[in-house]
Amino acid sequence: MVFYHHHKIQKTGIRSSIEVEATELLKRVRKIEIKTRGLSRNIFAGEYHSAFKGRGMAFSEVREYQYGDDIRNIDWNVTARFNHPFIKIFEEERELTVILLIDVSGSRNFGTRTQLKKNMITEISAVLSFSAIHNNDKIGVILFSDQVEKFIPPKKGRQHILRIIRELIDYQPKSQGTNIAEGLRYFTNAVKKRCTAFLISDFMDEDYEEALRIANKRHDLIALNIYDLRETELPRAGMIRLKDAETGKTIWVDTGSRRIRERYSDFWEKGQAKFRDLMLRTGLDSVSLRTDEDYVRPLMNLFKRR
Secondary structure, three states, rough: HHHHHHHHHHHHHHHHHHHHHHHHHHHHHHHHHHHHHHHHHHHHHHHHHHHHOOOOOEEEEEEEOOOOHHHHOHHHHHHHOOOEHHHHHHEOOOOOOOEEEEOOOOHHHHOOOOHHHHHHHHHHHHHHHHHHHHHOEEEEEEEEEOOEEEEEEEOOHHHHHHHHHHHHHHHHOOOOOOHHHHHHHHHHHOOOOOOOEEEEEEEOOOHHHHHHHHHHHEEEEEEEEEEOHHOOOOOOOEEEEEOOOOOEEEEEEOOOOOHHHHHHHHHHHHHHHHHHHHHHHHHHHHEEOOOOOOOOHHHHHHHHHH
């Protein structure tokens, strides 16, 4: 009898804890929805539409040939049937499928100023998702670490986007490592119809160029590179311990040493130059976004460049 009573208390405590966590999660989801839905509607809607709509043309109907029409659009089958020239009319494809390829490896939990990389990724993903549904597009998500963690198939609607936001806030990956090539290979095989895809990562990985080329050939792929100020330079703070979020290894670093700080910054610059060269070689549009800076203008500029 005592054990049963104790067991009931434990269950109640667990249930209360779960309810509190669920309430907090819903609050965070709602906060992100309010901010990002407004951004999508008021700022990004037009830019998104002009950047990604109309990149493909769909056959609509035929009509009689008129002087000045492009003869390359003549429908020879209909022309032969009626013994009079008809041309095909095309219109912009109005519905897209948008896929978010999101890196959920351990390094996304880094952040030293206003927010973690993870938080910025969640917010940007929400903005892109709401922009998609405002334009009547489907949105899907692939979460990857050094393996494919989760695939949320493309759908429309607010509830679907709220599910995506909840997953991004609360998802606990099975692995902490990174394998961008693995995520891209899965994407290429799983999504057959040509789509617009955003690869959102800090790109701390190697040997994914070939997978990037193949994915970008089949789809319209855009890279969003998320980074933190402290990844670009070390503060002058004496001896500090640094931990690799993906391997768990720690090292002590003397940040009082100017030579070490310069080597650290030089390593970052070389990595970024390598990333930019890769984007040029593979023909991807890309933008780098820092966790403590506003992402609206850089994203707007990216859309306008397209």
